[in-house]
Amino acid sequence: MKILGIETSCDETAAAVYDNEEGLQSNILYSQIAAHEKFGGVVPELASRLHIAHITSIVEQALQAAQTSLADITAIAVTTGPGLPGSLLVGLCFAKGLAYTQSCHLIGINHIEGHIFSTHIEHEIPFPYLCLVASGGHTSLFLVHGYGAYQLLCETSDDAAGEAFDKVAKLIGLTYPGGPRIEQLAQEGEFRDYRLYPRLKNKTLSFSFSGLKTAVLYDLIKTGAYDLSTKTILTNDHQLRVEVASSLLVAIGDIFLDRITLACTEHQVQAITFVGGVACNKYLRNLLSSFAVSQGYYFATPSPSLCTDNAAMIAFVGNYKAKQGLFADLSLDICAQKSR
Ligand code: KG4
Ligand code: ZN
Numbered sequence: 001m002k003i004l005g006i007e008t009s010c011d012e013t014a015a016a017v018y019d020n021e022e023g024l025q026s027n028i029l030y031s032q033i034a035a036h037e038k039f040g041g042v043v044p045e046l047a048s049r050l051h052i053a054h055i056t057s058i059v060e061q062a063l064q065a066a067q068t069s070l071a072d073i074t075a076i077a078v079t080t081g082p083g084l085p086g087s088l089l090v091g092l093c094f095a096k097g098l099a100y101t102q103s104c105h106l107i108g109i110n111h112i113e114g115h116i117f118s119t120h121i122e123h124e125i126p127f128p129y130l131c132l133v134a135s136g137g138h139t140s141l142f143l144v145h146g147y148g149a150y151q152l153l154c155e156t157s158d159d160a161a162g163e164a165f166d167k168v169a170k171l172i173g174l175t176y177p178g179g180p181r182i183e184q185l186a187q188e189g190e191f192r193d194y195r196l197y198p199r200l201k202n203k204t205l206s207f208s209f210s211g212l213k214t215a216v217l218y219d220l221i222k223t224g225a226y227d228l229s230t231k232t233i234l235t236n237d238h239q240l241r242v243e244v245a246s247s248l249l250v251a252i253g254d255i256f257l258d259r260i261t262l263a264c265t266e267h268q269v270q271a272i273t274f275v276g277g278v279a280c281n282k283y284l285r286n287l288l289s290s291f292a293v294s295q296g297y298y299f300a301t302p303s304p305s306l307c308t309d310n311a312a313m314i315a316f317v318g319n320y321k322a323k324q325g326l327f328a329d330l331s332l333d334i335c336a337q338k339s340r
Helices: 033-037 044-065 085-102 111-121 161-171 178-188 210-222 238-266 282-294 312-323
Strands: 002-007 012-019 023-031 075-081 105-110 129-134 139-146 149-155 271-275 298-300
Touching: 002 044, 002 085, 002 312, 012 044, 012 312, 023 044, 023 312, 033 044, 044 085, 075 085, 075 111, 075 312, 085 105, 105 111, 105 312, 111 129, 111 139, 111 271, 111 312, 129 238, 139 238, 149 238, 161 178, 161 210, 161 238, 178 238, 178 282, 210 238, 238 282, 271 282, 282 298
Parallel strands: 002 075, 075 105, 129 271, 271 298
Antiparallel strands: 002 012, 012 023, 129 139, 139 149
C-alpha cells in the first residue's frame, strides 16, 4: 500500500510518498519563504497562487523520486486544515481531481495530527506520551495514546511560540521567518538571560506568548531603540539584538519546560516528543531532551526537515488512517479554523 501525501496549508507546497512496508519513499517541497520574505510574513493570496503554480510539478517529483506512478497509489492523503483557506483549497481540489480520475481513495488529514505523528516516521515511540507541538500557528501539548488517538491538554490562548519568534525578529529588524535568525543571534549570546523578560507561569496547564512579545517591545522603547509611532528600530546595536534574541529564547525554553514538568506530574507517560517548526531549534531540543532523560522518559524529535511543514507527515498519517479504513468521499471540505 502506497500513500501520496499532499500539504498546502500555509506557505509550503509539498508532496510525499509513504509505503506501508518500506516507509518514507519521497518527500518533496517547494518553500515560498523567499516570495513572502519582503512582506515580513505570509501573504495569503500570494500563497494560494504559488501553490497553484507549483503543485503539479511537486506531485510529479514526489512520484518520480519514489520511483512509482499514480497507478500504484492506494490513497491520496491531503491536509484539510487548519490553515489558510485559499491554500488548503488548492491542495484539496488537486487531491480530489487525482482521486476521481485514478479511482483511488481520498483521506482528509488534520495538519496538527500530521505534526504530532511526524516523529514516528523515524522513531519508535512508546505510548502514551506527551507531545509538544510548537510552530508558527500553534503551540499545544497533547497526550498521545495511540495512532490517531490523542487528547489536547492545553494550547496557547494568544500567539504561538513561533509567532513570538517571528514578531520579535520583526521588531529588531530581522526578516521572516524569525526563528532561525533568533537562534543564530542567541547562540552568539551563549543563551544567557540578559534582559530577564517576565514569564507567565500558571498553576494550570496553559500557554501564552503575546505578553513576552510586548515585554520585548517595551524594553526596546525604554532603551530608546524602537519608535512605536513609525514602528521602526532606531539602532544598529548588534549586541542589543544578541541580548534580546538570547533572552527571548531562554524565556520560551523556560515556559516549555515549566509546562512539560507540570503535565508530567498530572499524566503518566513513557516518552516526550517535540514537533513543529520551532522544534528545529537546537537549544530547545537539547533543553527538552536533557529534562526528559534526567526524568527517565524516552525523548524524540524529528529531523529538522520533518519539523517544519512537509507532506511526509501527511502521508504517514494517511497510511494508518487507510489501515483503519477512514476514507473520505468527494464531498470532503476544508476546515480552516483550529479545532478546539
Ligand atoms: O511548522 P512550521 O513550518 O509552520 C507552521 O505550521 O506554522 O513552523 C514555522 C515556524 C516559524 O514561526 C519559524 O520562525 C519557526 O517555526 N522556526 C523556528 C526555527 N526554525 C523555524 N523557531 C525557532 N528556532 C528555529 N530554529
Ligand atoms: Zn505546521
